[in-house]
Amino acid sequence: MIGDxxxxxxxxxxxxxxxxxxxxxxxxxxxIEGQAEFHIGGQTYxxxxxxxxxxxEGKIHSGYWSGDTPNYYSILFERxxxxxxxxxxxxxxxxxxxxxxxxxxxxxxxxxxxxxxxMMLDMIDEFAQKKQGYEMVIQSLLHVLLIRLTRxxxxxxxxxxxxxxxxxxxxxxxxxxxxxxxxxSLEEVAKxxxxxxxxxxxxxxxxxxxxxxxxxxxxxxNRAAELIIQTDLPIxxxxxxxxxxxxxxxxxxxxxxxxxxPTRFRKNNKKQKS
Numbered sequence: 150m151i152g153d154x155x156x157x158x159x160x161x162x163x164x165x166x167x168x169x170x171x172x173x174x175x176x177x178x179x180x181i182e183g184q185a186e187f188h189i190g191g192q193t194y195x196x197x198x199x200x201x202x203x204x205x206e207g208k209i210h211s212g213y214w215s216g217d218t219p220n221y222y223s224i225l226f227e228r229x230x231x232x233x234x235x236x237x238x239x240x241x242x243x244x245x246x247x248x249x250x251x252x253x254x255x256x257x258x259x260x261x262x263x264x265x266x267x268m269m270l271d272m273i274d275e276f277a278q279k280k281q282g283y284e285m286v287i288q289s290l291l292h293v294l295l296i297r298l299t300r301x302x303x304x305x306x307x308x309x310x311x312x313x314x315x316x317x318x319x320x321x322x323x324x325x326x327x328x329x330x331x332x333x334s335l336e337e338v339a340k341x342x343x344x345x346x347x348x349x350x351x352x353x354x355x356x357x358x359x360x361x362x363x364x365x366x367x368x369x370x371n372r373a374a375e376l377i378i379q380t381d382l383p384i385x386x387x388x389x390x391x392x393x394x395x396x397x398x399x400x401x402x403x404x405x406x407x408x409x410x411p412t413r414f415r416k417n418n419k420k421q422k423s
Contacts, residue, residue: 155284156230157291159276160223167367168211168322168357170315175249176204176225179269183219187212188358189253190315196221196254201266203251203298209315209322209356222273224291231291251302261301268294314352317342321353321361329369330392335361369393370406377415384411 168188178187178201185196190208194200196219204210206228228249255262272290275283321338338361339349353361369391376387388399388411403411 155288157224157226157287159273159287160225161221165213166211167371168209168359168364170207170209170319171204171225173206173229174225174227175206176202176210176223177269178202178204178221178223179266179273181220181222183214183217183221185212185214185219185221186358188356191356192253193358194254199257199266201255201262201269202253203255204253205249205251207315209318211358213358222269222276224269224272226291228295231288231295249298249302251298261297264297265294268297315356317344318353318356322364325365325368329365329372330390332392333365365392366402367406370402373399373403373411374407374414377411378418384415387411 180196180198180200182198187194187196187202187210189202189204189210255265268290272287275286321342324338324341325333335346335350339346342349344352350361357364359367373387373391376382376390385396388396393399400410407414
């Protein structure tokens, strides 16, 4: 993490990330090695070493993998904040207004890949070495990267990417974050999205890469994992708090997600802390 003085952050992978979106930030991912499955704006991509991914503001995205955790870098940045100190030239408009439409995925043999990936690698090197002034170097490289993205992918329209379906699904995911401990039915969330159950299920799976119930269970399990690490509450109590009706079903879902029982997960994480 860079800190509050710079409008960008670098990340490296931990566990798979559940569906979410960024209202004001663009994200660029460079796969270094390994494999993953990314869902971006309703499209599914089998991510391989060398792939670059561009995730525009407002796009729902998620990532999953089995086996070893892939190695990739992700940089998340706020375009308007980065662009504020650029000149008031008209070419600056797409950097601020949203009229920038790079592809979700850029492969090594495609146009613009070499120059964009080299800049990303330069930023990764600065971030890894953390020499004096590395934050300012990364910010300067990001300015150049944005300009090159604008040259390659500026659009005539500055309409942000926010389809009506995406907005409806975001309301559902916010609702889950607020009510995950309650009983939530498909009828309830379909009504919230203003869709039939059939249309909601199809739309959610296409946009997110998971069925709604898979998403709900994953959200609950991740909240449970936080409580298992951060508190000494009994496992049965945690299962109740995150919305699971029976401890057996909770154990089954937890093992499926984390590869170990909740009790073993707690012991392993307590050892790491000590």
